[in-house]
Every structure is written in structure tokens, then in C-alpha cells.
Amino acid sequence: MRELLMKLEAKAKEIRRYIILMTAAAGSGHPGGSLSATDIVTALYFAVMRIDPKRPDDPNRDRFVLSKGHAAPLLYAALAERGFFPPPELMMLRKLGSRLQGHPDMRKLQGVEMSTGSLGQGLSAANGMALAARLDGRDYRVYALLGDGEIQEGQIWEAAMSAAHYRLDNLTVFLDYNGLQIDGPVEEVMSLGRVGDKWKAFGWHVIEIDGHDFTAILDAVAEAKETKGKPTMIIARTVKGKGVSFMENQVDWHGTAPKAEQASQALEELGRRS
Amino acid sequence: MTEKIATREAYGKALVALGAENRDVVVLDADLAKSTKTIDFKKQFPERFFDFGVAEQNMMGTAAGLAAAGKVPFCSTFAVFATGRAFDQIRQSIAYTRLNVKICASHAGITVGEDGSSHQSVEDIALMRVLPNMTVFVPADAVETVCAVRAAVTIKGPVYIRLGRAPVPVLHGEDFVFQPGKAVRVREGSDATVIATGIMVASAVEAADILEQEGIRVRVIDIHTLKPIDIDAVVGAAQDTGAVVTAEEHSIIGGLGSAVAEVLGENYPVPLKRVGIRDTFGESGKPAELLEKYGLTPKHIVSAVKQVITRKK
Numbered sequence: 001m002r003e004l005l006m007k008l009e010a011k012a013k014e015i016r017r018y019i020i021l022m023t024a025a026a027g028s029g030h031p032g033g034s035l036s037a038t039d040i041v042t043a044l045y046f047a048v049m050r051i052d053p054k055r056p057d058d059p060n061r062d063r064f065v066l067s068k069g070h071a072a073p074l075l076y077a078a079l080a081e082r083g084f085f086p087p088p089e090l091m092m093l094r095k096l097g098s099r100l101q102g103h104p105d106m107r108k109l110q111g112v113e114m115s116t117g118s119l120g121q122g123l124s125a126a127n128g129m130a131l132a133a134r135l136d137g138r139d140y141r142v143y144a145l146l147g148d149g150e151i152q153e154g155q156i157w158e159a160a161m162s163a164a165h166y167r168l169d170n171l172t173v174f175l176d177y178n179g180l181q182i183d184g185p186v187e188e189v190m191s192l193g194r195v196g197d198k199w200k201a202f203g204w205h206v207i208e209i210d211g212h213d214f215t216a217i218l219d220a221v222a223e224a225k226e227t228k229g230k231p232t233m234i235i236a237r238t239v240k241g242k243g244v245s246f247m248e249n250q251v252d253w254h255g256t257a258p259k260a261e262q263a264s265q266a267l268e269e270l271g272r273r274s
Numbered sequence: 275m276t277e278k279i280a281t282r283e284a285y286g287k288a289l290v291a292l293g294a295e296n297r298d299v300v301v302l303d304a305d306l307a308k309s310t311k312t313i314d315f316k317k318q319f320p321e322r323f324f325d326f327g328v329a330e331q332n333m334m335g336t337a338a339g340l341a342a343a344g345k346v347p348f349c350s351t352f353a354v355f356a357t358g359r360a361f362d363q364i365r366q367s368i369a370y371t372r373l374n375v376k377i378c379a380s381h382a383g384i385t386v387g388e389d390g391s392s393h394q395s396v397e398d399i400a401l402m403r404v405l406p407n408m409t410v411f412v413p414a415d416a417v418e419t420v421c422a423v424r425a426a427v428t429i430k431g432p433v434y435i436r437l438g439r440a441p442v443p444v445l446h447g448e449d450f451v452f453q454p455g456k457a458v459r460v461r462e463g464s465d466a467t468v469i470a471t472g473i474m475v476a477s478a479v480e481a482a483d484i485l486e487q488e489g490i491r492v493r494v495i496d497i498h499t500l501k502p503i504d505i506d507a508v509v510g511a512a513q514d515t516g517a518v519v520t521a522e523e524h525s526i527i528g529g530l531g532s533a534v535a536e537v538l539g540e541n542y543p544v545p546l547k548r549v550g551i552r553d554t555f556g557e558s559g560k561p562a563e564l565l566e567k568y569g570l571t572p573k574h575i576v577s578a579v580k581q582v583i584t585r586k587k
Contacts, residue, residue: 059344107372114339114367115367117366118365124332124363125335125342128337130339131340
């Protein structure tokens with residue numbers, strides 16, 4: 001276990017470095033919400049999901065839907081680090097003709113399970129995959145990551161209702177609860193109220209964790225697998241911009257790329273390549 | 275009097291047949307299964323039928339996920355909700371992704387009748403036609419509906435099929451050959467061409483009969499595929515007859531009239547008159563009353579033909 005945790009820490013650091021490098025090279029993009037969810041996605045790609053970059057179309061693979069599609073740099077960095085494509089291509093983020101679109105495009109890049117970017121839609125797609133698994137008698141699991149601002153979308157609650165109605169216990173969803181959205185703190189822009197109670201009331205199994213604690217993330221995923229008859233929502237308290245001091249909890253880093261000197265400071269803080 | 279069957283009725287039966295042949299076919303509805311006729315499939319294959327309640331956006335999004343995992347989802351609700359309420363879900367999760375989702379929307383057009391404008395979709399063809407990767411079928415009768423449903427399964431990608439509530443005459447025989455993207459000539463004539471779609475094909479044939487009694491012979495084209503549109507058939511009609519009338523139970527903005535105008539304008543401009551809903555919402559009434567009030571009867575097609583012929587060079 002200790003070895004695994006050390007590996008995950010190292011992978012997360014590497015992925016955070018890529019996020020900084022990519023967005024700096026692109027001159028635009030969303031570092032804040034990519035860094036807040038890095039530990040969750042790192043755990044999924046390096047300790048949880050049954051995936052094989054050599055067989056990206058394997059019908060039995062686990063699926064991950066990045067519903068908050070603006071965290072594309074995080075998804076791309078995880079896919080590259082996991083071996084789906086060579087990491088140097090990460091520097092093509094948002095460039096003309098690139099497979100690495102500003103928001104994920106499943107038709108351009110293998111490993112992307114669903115095109116996202118228009119918020120609120122990924123959970124429905126994840127539900128569909130989970131239903132398909134049941135219809136086909138397959139045991140793959142479906143994971144999705146939602147943003148906290150994203151759950152202001154009505155479609156999320158339509159999907160929340162139907163996932164519980166259809167008892168999708170092969171579905172595990174993370175909420176990246178970093179508390180900030182473009183216009184400011186979520187509680188000021190459009191407060192979410194008692195988030196955990198809402199998902200419980202919709203019929204979900206709810207677990208609340210620190211989204212930067214790998215042990216907690218892995219324990220929650222294990223608990224979700226054991227939970228029968230209902231989907232699981234893991235509400236992960238996170239820090240927007242996590243890992244880069246001047247980005248942490250700063251709303252302006254939602255959709256702003258670091259300039260060269262900021263990028264080098266960030267990389268310094270994130271440490272040398274491990 | 276020929277037999278009349280609503281295209282939604284034909285759809286319900288076609289789905290059941292398809293469900294028996296193809297285990298990957300799944301059907302989704304949003305609390306309108308009795309009206310869209312997906313209830314037939316539900317009775318036969320309950321494990322492959324999913325109701326989403328009054329939540330069209332989630333239905334479309336879930337269909338995308340099912341398709342991404344290899345299923346062939348057919349999504350049904352009223353056309354106004356399918357294409358209006360869930361437009362962004364169709365754009366982002368189905369069209370952009372080129373996923374294998376079939377959107378079969380019933381109660382299109384003003385022949386919905388008494389429910390009124392909130393339920394009368396007169397813009398759905400425009401909304402679906404503008405989306406890249408989308409194929410758009412507008413069947414004219416029960417036979418074409420069955421063919422369109424079968425064709426939709428052979429197309430890898432999103433398909434929109436526009437269905438109606440009211441019974442319409444069966445125009446085609448059992449031997450009818452349906453080729454996606456290929457318009458069908460149902461009448462021959464050289465004075466003008468009426469290009470019609472959906473329930474207006476039967477009206478166009480009736481109009482041709484009336485005109486014939488007055489010595490005017492028109493070609494009638496049944497255009498069941500709005501996208502990709504049959505450019506050869508449209509240009510050929512212009513070349514051969516020199517004048518074109520379009521007829522649709524849809525706004526003349528963005529639908530068949532626009533599609534034909536685009537093809538003619540770029541290829542072979544001839545006088546054109548569009549019969550359709552003239553940039554307005556509908557209202558409550560009996561289907562026949564509404565068709566009369568909004569200018570969608572054979573009589574209106576007849577007068578459009580006469581008008582367009584006078585403009586021929």
C-alpha cells in the first residue's frame with residue numbers, strides 16, 4: 001500500500017507538471033480545475049480502472065467520463081502518462097489540427113470515452129454506459145467526474161434521478177468540490193445548499209472525503225464497489241489550483257494559463273521530475 | 275379512398291420487428307410511450323425499454339452513452355421537445371460525437387392539432403438539418419416510415435426521423451424501394467415541379483390531379499431525405515420543368531423550402547415558391563382547420579404552381 005501511495009504521489013506530481021506545461025504552451029486553458037481534480041484522476045488511472053492503452057476499444061474496459069470537460073489538460077496528461085499516446089504531444093493542446101482539443105473529443109483521441117465541454121451532460125452519458133454494461137452482462141465499471149459549478153445544470157439532476165431509478169451500482173461519480181466557479185465562490189454565485197443531502201435524497205450512496213488524500217479516494221472507490229442497488233457519489237473536498245501556491249483557491253486561475261515566469265515558478269514548486 | 279395510417283403507428287410496429295432481429299436495439303422515451311407508440315416495443319421487450327420520465331435532455335445524453343457502449347438507441351418524444359428542449363444534448367453528445375443514436379420524434383408539425391403551438395414543432399427540420407453528421411428523414415407514409423427506420427439502423431451515426439400524429443394516406447406499395455438520400459418521382463409532368471416532404475406529399479399528389487384537370491402537368495417529387503438532400507433530383511426538376519414549388523408542414527425558414535432554395539441558388543436558379551408555415555407559430559384547432567388556415571392544402575399548392583409558372587422565362 002505504501003508503495004502504491006508513493007507511486008500515486010509521484011504520478012500526480014508529474015501530471016500537475018504537465019498541466020502547467022501544456023496550458024503555458026497553449027496560452028489558454030483551465031489549470032485551476034485540472035489541478036483540483038488531479039489526485040482523483042490519478043488514482044483512477046493508476047490504481048483503480050481496468051484499462052489497457054494497447055486495447056483502448058476493449059469492450060470490458062472501465063470507462064471514465066470527464067463531465068467537467070474543461071479539465072481536459074488533466075485528462076490528456078493522465079492518458080499520456082498512462083501510455084495512450086506519447087507525452088510530447090501534450091504540448092499540442094489547443095493547437096490547430098491537434099487531437100488535443102480545448103475540450104475532449106472522443107473522435108479525435110483514443111482513450112477519451114465521451115466528448116464533453118458543454119457542462120451537465122457527462123453524467124447522462126455515464127449512465128448510458130452503465131446501463132449498457134448491465135444489458136450486455138459485462139462487469140466493467142463507469143466513473144465520472146463532475147465540477148461543483150457544473151451541478152447547477154438541471155440535466156445533472158435529471159441524470160441523478162435516473163441513475164438511482166435504474167439502480168446503477170456499477171457507476172461511481174466524483175464531485176470535484178473546490179468551491180470556486182468562474183464568477184466567484186460557488187456559494188455566492190449559486191449556492192449548492194447541502195450537497196450530500198441532495199444526492200442522498202436522490203437515492204445515491206454518498207461518501208464525503210478529502211479529494212487530495214489517496215487513501216481516502218481508494219477507500220471510497222472500494223466502498224462504492226461494495227455498494228449494491230444504488231450509484232455512489234463521492235463528494236471530494238478539493239483545493240482549486242492545488243499544488244501551486246499562487247493558484248490555490250484563486251478563482252482567476254479557473255481559465256487563465258500561466259505566463260512563462262509563472263509556469264517556471266509553478267514547476268519549481270511542483271519539484272523536479274521524479 | 276386509400277388506407278390511412280399515422281406514421282407514428284408504423285414506427286411503433288417497425289420498432290418491434292427491429293427489436294426481434296437486433297438485440298442491440300434499445301428504446302428510450304420520455305413519458306410519451308403511448309403517444310409515440312414505443313409502447314409496442316415496451317410490451318415486447320421490457321428489458322430493452324427505458325423510460326426517462328419528463329426529462330428529455332437526460333434521455334438524449336443517456337442514449338449517447340448507450341451508443342458509445344455499442345447499443346443502437348431509438349429515442350422518442352414529441353418533435354418539439356426532442357429537438358427544442360434537448361437541442362444542446364443532441365448537438366454536443368450525439369451529433370458532434372457521431373454516435374449511433376436514432377431520434378424518432380412524433381407529433382411534428384401543426385397537425386398535432388388541439389394541443390396548440392407549444393406542442394407543434396414547425397422548426398425541427400431546421401434544427402436537425404443544421405447539425406453536421408445528422409441524417410434527416412421525413413417519411414410521407416407508413417411504408418416510408420418502416421423503410422426509414424430500417425435504413426437508420428444501417429447508417430452508422432445520428433439519424434433524425436420526423437413522424438406525425440394524424441393518419442395519412444398510404445402512398446407506396448409493398449414493393450417500394452427506399453434509398454436514403456434519393457428522392458422519389460411520384461408524378462411526371464413538365465410544366466413545373468412540386469417537391470414535397472412528409473404529409474405534404476399526399477397533398478402534392480392531390481394538387482397534381484387538380485392541375486391536370488386544368489391542363490397543367492406537374493412533376494411531383496417525394497423527398498423523404500432532407501439531409502443529405504438529393505441535389506440531382508432538385509436540379510433535374512429545375513432543368514426539366516423550369517419552376518419549382520416546395521411543400522412542407524414546417525416553417526419555410528430552414529426546412530425543405532430553404533434546402534431547395536439553397537440547391538437551386540447555387541446550381542440552377544429557377545422561379546421558386548415555398549408552401550409552408552410562414553414564419554409564425556401555430557394554434558389550437560382541428561388538423562384540417564389548421565392546414566387550411568396556415569396555407570397547407572392541395573388548393574394552396576395549386577395556386578403556388580400557377581403563380582410560379584407565370585414567372586417562367
